[in-house]
Each structure stands twice: as C-alpha cells, then as structure tokens.
Amino acid sequence: MGDWIVVPIVLPAVMAALIVLAVRHYILLQRVFSITATVALVAVTLSLVIFANGNGPEMYALSDWPAPFGIVLVLDRLSAMMVFLTSILGLGVVLFASSEWDKRGKHFHALFQFQLMGVNGAFLTGDLFNLFVFFEVLLIASYGLMLHGAGADRLKAGMQYVVVNLTGSALFLVGVGMIYSVTGTLNMADLAIQVANIAPGDAALLRAGALVLLLVFCVKAAMVPIHFWLPGTYANAPAPVAALFAIMTKVGAYSVLRVYSLAFGDNAGDMAWLAQPYILPAALITIAVGMIGVLAAKRLNNLIAFAVIGSMGTLLTAIGLFTPESISAGLYYLLHSTFSAAALFLIADLVVSRRGQFGDSLNTAPVFHQSGFLAILFFIGAIGMAGMPPLSGFIGKLQILDASRDSDAMVWIWSVILVTSLMCIIGFGRAGSVLFWKSASAEGEIVVEGAKWPVLPIIAACGMLGGLFALTVFAGPISSYLNGTADQIFDTSQYIRAVLGDGALAQFGQ
Amino acid sequence: MEFLVASSIGLLTTCGTYLLLRGRTFPVVIGLALLSYAVNVFLFAMGRLTINMPPILREGVTEYTDPLPQALVLTAIVISFGMTALIVVLSIRAYLEIGNDHVDGQPVGEPSEAGDKN
Numbered sequence: 001m002g003d004w005i006v007v008p009i010v011l012p013a014v015m016a017a018l019i020v021l022a023v024r025h026y027i028l029l030q031r032v033f034s035i036t037a038t039v040a041l042v043a044v045t046l047s048l049v050i051f052a053n054g055n056g057p058e059m060y061a062l063s064d065w066p067a068p069f070g071i072v073l074v075l076d077r078l079s080a081m082m083v084f085l086t087s088i089l090g091l092g093v094v095l096f097a098s099s100e101w102d103k104r105g106k107h108f109h110a111l112f113q114f115q116l117m118g119v120n121g122a123f124l125t126g127d128l129f130n131l132f133v134f135f136e137v138l139l140i141a142s143y144g145l146m147l148h149g150a151g152a153d154r155l156k157a158g159m160q161y162v163v164v165n166l167t168g169s170a171l172f173l174v175g176v177g178m179i180y181s182v183t184g185t186l187n188m189a190d191l192a193i194q195v196a197n198i199a200p201g202d203a204a205l206l207r208a209g210a211l212v213l214l215l216v217f218c219v220k221a222a223m224v225p226i227h228f229w230l231p232g233t234y235a236n237a238p239a240p241v242a243a244l245f246a247i248m249t250k251v252g253a254y255s256v257l258r259v260y261s262l263a264f265g266d267n268a269g270d271m272a273w274l275a276q277p278y279i280l281p282a283a284l285i286t287i288a289v290g291m292i293g294v295l296a297a298k299r300l301n302n303l304i305a306f307a308v309i310g311s312m313g314t315l316l317t318a319i320g321l322f323t324p325e326s327i328s329a330g331l332y333y334l335l336h337s338t339f340s341a342a343a344l345f346l347i348a349d350l351v352v353s354r355r356g357q358f359g360d361s362l363n364t365a366p367v368f369h370q371s372g373f374l375a376i377l378f379f380i381g382a383i384g385m386a387g388m389p390p391l392s393g394f395i396g397k398l399q400i401l402d403a404s405r406d407s408d409a410m411v412w413i414w415s416v417i418l419v420t421s422l423m424c425i426i427g428f429g430r431a432g433s434v435l436f437w438k439s440a441s442a443e444g445e446i447v448v449e450g451a452k453w454p455v456l457p458i459i460a461a462c463g464m465l466g467g468l469f470a471l472t473v474f475a476g477p478i479s480s481y482l483n484g485t486a487d488q489i490f491d492t493s494q495y496i497r498a499v500l501g502d503g504a505l506a507q508f509g510q
Numbered sequence: 511m512e513f514l515v516a517s518s519i520g521l522l523t524t525c526g527t528y529l530l531l532r533g534r535t536f537p538v539v540i541g542l543a544l545l546s547y548a549v550n551v552f553l554f555a556m557g558r559l560t561i562n563m564p565p566i567l568r569e570g571v572t573e574y575t576d577p578l579p580q581a582l583v584l585t586a587i588v589i590s591f592g593m594t595a596l597i598v599v600l601s602i603r604a605y606l607e608i609g610n611d612h613v614d615g616q617p618v619g620e621p622s623e624a625g626d627k628n
Contacts (some may be wrong), residue, residue: 129582136589143596155604156615162600163613166593167530173586180579181556242516387602417609 004051005060005075007044008083008120011037016113022105029096034109037286038091038219041116045084053481057488057498059126062366067126067499068187074126074499075483078331082123082254085335086247089342090469096346096460097240104149104238109336111148115141115244122251128186131255132157132172135220135362139165142248145241146233157236168219168247171212178209189499191263192492195271207271214275217259218335220252222312224286227485230309231293239349242301243342243464249312250334257319257327261487261489265322281319282411284416286313291420295428300352301361303431307385310420311337316402317417322411328486329399332479336392336471340384343464347377350457351435356446363432366444370453378462382428384468392471397421399479402453515555522548535601542597546590553583577617 015037023029047284051058057076061067094112097473102108103273125131143165147158180186182202183194198206207313215226223232230249234242260275264372268274270378297303315337348360351374358365380391404413471478493505522544529541545609557576606609 086549133585133589140592140596143600145601150603150606152604152609152615155600155607158598159600159604160612162537162593162597163530163542166597167545167587169593170542170545170549173553173582176582177549177556178552178581180582181558186578455616 002058002060004044004048005058005073005124006047006062006189008087009039009073009117009124011041012113012117012120016110016117019113021324024110024128027103030109032093032104033285034094034112035091035098037088037113038116042084042091045080045087047086048075052077053073055486057495059498068190069187071130072126072187072189073124073320073501074189074495076123076495076498077481078121078254078258078489080296080486081331081481082096083120083337084120084249085250086116086123089244089247089338089464090231090345092342092460092463092467093240093244094245095463096457097238099454099456101149101238103238107144108148108435111141111144111177112136117141117143119247119251121225126188128176128188128191128259130186132169132176135172135251136169137491138248139169140253142241142245144239145205145244148238148241151257153315154236154238157232158504161229161233164219168216171219172216175213177210178212180206182206182209187499188262188498188502192265192267192388192496193500193504196267196269198269203270203495207274208258209272210271210276213259214256214278217252217255218282219277220249220310221256221316222249222252222286223282223283224289225312227289227309227312229303231302233298235310235344239345240304242345246308246338246345249308250315250338252422253312253315253319253334257489258314258369260323261327262492262495265492266490267492271390272424273296273322276320276322279316283316283320284409284412285314285315286310286418287312287420291427293425295423297427297431298362300362300431300435302347303346303362303427304341304348304385307344307424307428308337308341310424311341311385314397314400314417317413318403323403323405323406324483324486324490325403326400327489328479328482329396329403331482331485332392332399332471332475333396336384336396336468339467339471340381340393343468344378344381344385344455345460346461347381347418350374350454350461351378354446354448356448357384358446362431364434364442365440367440368445368446368448371440372435375432377465378432378436380465380468381434384465386424386428388425390472391468392475393468395475397471443489454501511559511561512596515551515559519548519552519555522551533612533614535604537593538613539597539601541610543590543594546586550583550586550590553579553586555579 019030060069060073120136143162166190182205185191185194219226264274287310288315288361290306293306294303312364314333315330347426352360354368355365384391384393387397404410526545527532528540529537557579560575563573563575608615
C-alpha cells in the first residue's frame with residue numbers, strides 16, 4: 001500500500017498540468033479529465049481509508065530520504081479520512097461547476113485540481129515546513145478560484161482574502177523558524193521527541209513558536225478574533241468554490257489537532273496540551289459570533305458563511321477539549337459540517353440564479369422556477385446545519401455535549417451550543433420562510449434564462465445532502481472508525497514508530 | 511552582528527506592519543513585501559549566525575553553518591516573490607474594476623455607492 005499514499009497528491013498535480021497544457025481550449029475535455037481524475041481520486045482515497053482501518057500508520061518517504069532528514073507523508077486513520085472527505089467533496093464541486101460555472105473564467109479545472117493537490121498534501125504530510133508549502137499550494141489555487149469570473153465585489157473580497165493569508169503565511173514561517181531554532185527538526189514525529197526532551201532554557205522560545213503557529217492555524221480555521229476574512233470571502237466566492245472552501249477551514253482544524261496532539265500532547269512535559277487553554281474559550285465565542293451573524297444576515301450567502309463560522313466554533317470546541325471522546329465527536333461533526341456547508345452553498349446558488357435581479361438578498365420576491373423543489377433541499381440543508389434531528393448534525397452535537405460532561409467548562413459549552421442552535425434554527429427558519437413561503441404569495445413570476453432542470457448541479461447538491469443522510473444512517477460504523485482514530489491520535493507512539501522506527505521510541509520515554 | 515541583524519528584522523517588521531494596516535493597496539503591498547523580507551532574514555538567523563563557514567558537513571569539518579534554514583529561505587523567497595506578483599496584479603485589477611485603490615473598496619469616511627449590502 002505504501003506507494004499509493006502519494007497518489008492523492010500526484011494525481012491532481014499531473015492532471016492539473018495536463019489540463020492547462022494540453023486541453024486548455026476545450027472545455028468539454030477539461031470537464032471529462034477533471035471529473036475522471038476526481039472519480040479516480042475517490043476510489044484511491046477510499047482504498048486508503050480501508051487500508052488505514054485495518055493497519056497502523058504507514059509512512060512514505062519522498063525520494064526515499066530517510067526520516068527525519070527527508071520529507072515524509074504519513075497515512076493514518078485521521079489523514080486517510082480527511083483525504084477521502086476531500087475527494088468526495090471535490091467530486092460534488094466539480095460536477096456542480098461542470099454545467100456552467102467553469103465557463104465564466106479561465107482555467108477553473110486546472111486550479112481546482114491544484115487545490116485538491118494542496119489540500120490532500122496538507123492532510124498527508126508529516127513535516128512542518130512541507131505543511132507550509134502545501135498550505136501555499138492550496139492558497140495559491142484558492143486565490144485563483146476565489147477570483148474566478150471576477151467582478152468588483154469579488155475582487156474586493158479577494159484582495160482582503162489574499163492579504164490576510166499572506167500575513168498568515170509570514171507568521172507561519174516565523175513560528176516554524178522559532179520551533180526549528182530550538183529543536184533542530186521539522187519532522188513532526190521527530191519534533192514530538194525533541195519537545196519531550198527540550199532544554200529548560202529553550203522552552204520559552206519553543207512555546208512562543210508553537211503559539212504563533214497556533215495563531216496561523218486558527219486564521220485558517222476562522223476562529224474568533226481572526227475570522228473576519230471568512231464571511232466576505234465565502235459570500236462573494238463562486239458557489240462551487242465556496243462549497244470547496246468548506247474543506248479549507250477544516251485544514252486549519254486538522255492542523256491544530258495534528259500538531260498539538262502529536263508534538264504538544266501528553267508527553268510534552270511542561271508544554272503538554274499547550275493549545276487547550278486558548279482554543280476552548282475562543283471556540284465558544286466563535287460559535288456565538290457565528291450564530292449572531294446568522295440572525296443578523298441580510299443576504300443568503302452571508303447567512304451561510306456565518307453558519308460556517310458557527311460550525312467551526314462547535315468543531316474547535318470539541319477539539320479544544322482534547323479528550324478521546326471529544327475528538328471522536330468532533331471528527332464526526334467535522335464530516336457533517338463539511339457536507340452541510342457545501343450543500344447549502346450549492347443550493348443557495350441554485351436559488352440565487354433563479355431569482356434574477358433579486359439575487360441573494362433576503363427579501364420577498366415573486367415565485368421562481370422550482371421554488372418548491374429547492375425549498376425542500378434548503379429545508380434539509382438547514383436542518384443539517386442547525387443540528388436538528390433526524391440528520392447527522394444532531395448526532396454530532398449530541399456527541400460533543402456528551403463528551404464535554406466531565407469538563408470544567410461543561411456549563412459554558414452546553415449553554416452556548418444549545419442557545420446558539422436555537423439562534424441558528426431561527427435564522428434559517430426566517431430565511432427559508434422569506435425566500436420560499438412569503439415569496440409564494442407575491443405577485444408575478446421571475447423568468448430567468450437557462451436550463452430549467454440543470455442535471456449536474458442538482459445531482460451535486462443532492463449528493464452533498466446524501467452525504468448527510470449517509471452519515472446519519474451509518475453513524476454506528478463511522479463512529480467506531482472515529483473512536484479508533486481518536487485512540488490512534490492519543491497513542492502517539494504508533495505515529496512515531498511508523499516514521500522513525502522503534503529506536504526513536506526509547507528517547508520518547510515509552 | 512547579532513544586534514544589527516535583530517534590530518534590522520525588528521525595523522522591517524515594524525514598517526511592514528504599519529504599512530500593512532494602511533487603507534490603500536499600494537502601501538499594503540509594500541508592507542507585505544517588507545514583512546516577507548523580515549521573515550526571510552529571521553528564518554536565516556534561526557540557523558544561528560556564523561561567518562565564513564561552509565554550509566555542508568564534510569569529513570573533519572567541525573565548524574559549519576546550518577544549511578537547512580538556507581533551503582527554507584529559498585523556498586520562502588520563491589513563494590513570497592510569486593505572491594507579491596499576484597497581489598500587484600490583483601490590486602491593479604481591483605483598481606480598474608472598483609475605481610479606487612482602497613482595500614475596502616471605498617475611501618475612508620465616504621459611504622459606499624451601493625449602500626450597505628450586508
């Protein structure tokens with residue numbers, strides 16, 4: 001299985017180059033190549049998940065340079081799950097975009113494949129500086145995708161998005177530099193050993209470096225107070241791109257989980273669970289800010305963007321508790337919130353494109369095509385996002401509440417999550433009733449040119465909702481996989497043994 | 511030498527941060543460029559400051575300078591160069607489309623033409 005670990009990175013990279021070099025003038029061929037590659041990616045990542053489910057962590061050394069000197073990719077249950085999630089989401093996005101969006105600008109499919117490459121690389125890499133490089137790859141592709149089909153609003157939001165992320169990248173390098181200066185390594189498994197054995201005089205520098213890095217990851221994860229880039233970016237990005245960005249915030253959450261459980265986890269001595277005291281309060285405020293935004297939003301896309309912030313807060317709350325139960329619950333919620341955010345952005349685009357000049361403002365407008373059908377889709381998506389039964393959001397939030405029962409902050413967590421869930425229900429209920437019910441009684445009808453039943457976009461939107469149903473129906477097996485994942489995250493010696501071999505574990509004190 | 515390097519990094523960072531917080535795109539771009547210079551020098555210093563030493567380990571060599579930060583800086587320079595080019599193009603496009611060069615798309619103190627869209 002070893003060599004297959006690199007496929008989720010190489011396949012999109014080769015395909016992107018092929019699309020931009022060989023078929024850049026033929027939109028049909030681009031679609032065929034892009035969709036075929038994404039389907040293949042789904043198949044490969046599914047087999048990686050099945051492999052990771054039955055085996056311990058596996059390492060792939062790039063160019064066969066031995067760790068910790070070379071760059072390694074590591075496949076464990078967590079990274080396998082994340083690349084699989086990325087490829088499923090990618091398939092939905094590319095299907096949606098292939099009907100019409102990809103014609104509004106150039107090179108959509110090439111940028112899309114580069115984006116997949118960057119995201120998959122960030123999930124698979126076992127090296128801190130390589131993580132920076134893949135962050136840059138995914139950001140560069142995302143700049144292009146965000147500006148796809150341009151327009152004044154999108155350029156304005158894009159400019160702010162680029163500036164925020166460039167500043168984030170500068171801070172990333174500062175953090176990595178400080179960590180390297182005292183530990184002399186960038187390999188995450190090796191870092192775990194060096195952190196455990198850090199000289200007392202260097203501890204302050206290491207702590208500062210680790211916290212700068214935490215700040216960078218939290219910019220990516222849109223945690224308060226550094227979430228300001230998200231609403232403008234997501235609300236102004238093209239719909240399929242906004243749906244794809246649902247995984248980008250998860251990259252930040254994943255990095256927090258990976259670095260601060262592996263290198264700064266139980267064995268880190270004075271620095272054990274370094275991130276915990278900062279993440280939990282900030283995450284709770286993030287939920288509140290997101291859901292207040294949901295109540296205040298006057299545009300549909302802003303509403304969904306703030307709901308994404310709220311769901312990131314819920315996810316970070318679960319991660320911030322850093323217990324096996326909460327991590328398992330948080331990962332389930334991560335899967336759920338990715339699908340529900342993507343589904344809502346896609347459905348919102350179907351609605352907005354049918355409302356003509358009314359766009360995505362939350363005002364009553366005359367009836368549009370398929371108002372009834374889209375109302376059903378929106379209703380399902382909103383139930384998912386708000387975390388109401390019977391869909392997976394309910395199960396996820398319930399698990400998170402259950403996992404926080406032993407925490408000191410239990411009262412805070414329960415009250416914030418429950419109250420904000422109500423706010424989310426009100427916000428989405430109001431939006432849905434304005435868009436679909438009140439509009440039904442308005443005079444006239446909006447007629448917009450275009451296909452009446454665009455097949456691919458509807459399949460893609462329904463597919464994302466189908467993901468929610470699948471998560472609900474198969475909650476048992478998925479939860480048992482995630483419990484195994486959480487156990488693996490907490491048993492860091494498995495990861496270190498896979499990368500550095502048995503000899504290194506002796507220094508780790510196990 | 512340590513003092514010189516440290517204070518120049520500090521000065522670059524200060525100027526970069528100040529310019530980054532300005533309202534127009536041109537100072538912001540210059541600010542980002544200064545910030546990335548500061549980060550590059552900072553990364554370089556993370557391998558400890560040494561003069562006239564080989565960057566590689568050879569038989570019998572006991573004094574050397576750490577080659578890894580140099581490789582990291584090289585990567586960081588390539589990326590920040592590309593990013594600067596991108597943001598320059600982006601600011602020109604934004605200026606042409608929006609009609610002014612403010613990061614928020616509107617001059618300070620003047621209401622936006624389209625009204626509050628949020």
